[in-house]
Amino acid sequence: MGDHRQQFVDLDATDDTAEQRACAVRTFLRSRGLAEPDERAGDDRWPDAIVDRPGPAWQSTWLDYGLGPGPRRRNTIAVVSPTDVSDRMFLAMDSTGPPSCRTCGEMFDEDAFWPSLKGWYEGGKEPVLSCASCGGRGLMGDQDTTGSAVVGRVAVVTDGATWEVVSEMLRALRSDLGGRWAHVQLMD
DSSP states (O other), rough: OOOOOEEEEEEOTTTTHHHHHHHHHHHHHHHHHHHOOOOOOOOOOOOTTTTEEEETTTGGGSSOOOOOOSSSSSSEEEEEESSSSSGGGGBTTTTTOOOOOOOTTBBBOOOHHHHHHHHHHHOOOEEEETTTTOOOOOEEGGSSTTSEEEEEEEOEEEEEEOOHHHHHHHHIIIIIIIIIIEEEEOOO
């Protein structure tokens, strides 16, 4: 069985604000009942992260949710703030490709995408993409990045979340907490 996670990346966090923002995100998730502490929870990809389990606001909507004994590596919510630059790119992994245009749904040009992503990763400046189909322009992270990649300093990483949880998480982060958030589905 592969690794399937949902990654919600805060596109506004910077090196200077990442630690404070990660604490604010964790507090927000817990105060809304979306996450709650679980000393048994862990994440192999993020071993230093504080990892929670789904909170009472949506436990029933998670896949195979259970409160059994032993370490919990599934059905988790981790707020991560990578200190290592190499961990700041959040990829779809095996299926990573260009994002799709938010205006018309067409995938951006692959030949333009990879150099743009590399420039964002290496230089820290988020690129603007232009759609060859409809002419729409916008920041890479504002496009449909579900099967793509983004660069960020803070992310909420879930394991075992259903699509209902994904939709609610995006709504809560974008509308209730605020800021620019991108979603990338990791399938490894």
